Amino acid sequence: MKLVLIGAPGSGKGTLAGKLVKALNIPAISTGDLLRESIKAGTEIGLEAKKLMDKGILVSTEIIFEMLKERLKKDDTKNGYILDGFPRTIDQAQLLDDYVKLDLCLYLNVDKDKIVQRLTGRRTCKNCGASYNTELHSNDKCDCGGELFIREDDKPEVVAHRFDVYSNQTAPLIDFYKNKGILKVVMGQENPEDTFKKAMELLK
Ligand code: ADP
Ligand code: ZN
Numbered sequence: 001m002k003l004v005l006i007g008a009p010g011s012g013k014g015t016l017a018g019k020l021v022k023a024l025n026i027p028a029i030s031t032g033d034l035l036r037e038s039i040k041a042g043t044e045i046g047l048e049a050k051k052l053m054d055k056g057i058l059v060s061t062e063i064i065f066e067m068l069k070e071r072l073k074k075d076d077t078k079n080g081y082i083l084d085g086f087p088r089t090i091d092q093a094q095l096l097d098d099y100v101k102l103d104l105c106l107y108l109n110v111d112k113d114k115i116v117q118r119l120t121g122r123r124t125c126k127n128c129g130a131s132y133n134t135e136l137h138s139n140d141k142c143d144c145g146g147e148l149f150i151r152e153d154d155k156p157e158v159v160a161h162r163f164d165v166y167s168n169q170t171a172p173l174i175d176f177y178k179n180k181g182i183l184k185v186v187m188g189q190e191n192p193e194d195t196f197k198k199a200m201e202l203l204k
Helices: 013-024 031-041 044-053 061-072 090-099 112-120 156-170 172-180 192-203
Strands: 002-007 028-030 081-084 104-109 122-125 131-133 183-187
Touching (some): 002 172, 013 081, 013 192, 028 031, 031 061, 044 061, 061 090
Parallel strands (some): 104 183
16 A cells, blocks of 8 residues: 655644554655665755755755655565655655556645644654654653653644745645545544544545
């Protein structure tokens, strides 16, 4: 099963992807995570990307797509995968469409108010990258023991900009996949477990 998740930043794609990984036994590939790994590794691409990411600006499609193709060559993708964060523009969707045949696009639909609240309350683990919301998780440590911090791009000014980028560049993908006949919509207002159950219903 080759699956794409789309949704606004803070819609809960990462959390849903994590649950789907366990249920479907295929990897989730997040281009944001791939970029953050190259930042950690201190590569040239990572250093360049960090400047853009901290401002909520999209990194060049060429770089991201090369990175993604490398990742898709790994053995663990042979039974499929879940893409989170790619495609993010119509250009990227077109490139992907020429490269693989997707089975399904899940659109995680969440109201903007909810999203802003989630993003400004988001804390990320320095160690494993897991994210938590201050409303549901009062602890300042991750379950893995790692320290939690506020991502540079989760600061309020940047959140507003990311949301604009999403509305202008990413939201058009909803129609793109609808026209391909592979779009399914999951309402993601509630808690992560309910959202996951709804997604699993749609995958049957
Ligand atoms: P979120 O989905 O919460 O906005 P991500 O971790 O997916 O966060 O992405 C963080 C940043 O990484 C984006 O703001 C952007 O700068 C960069 N990025 C990730 N995926 C892509 C992509 N497919 N195309 C361009 N830039 C990307
Ligand atoms: Zn952790």
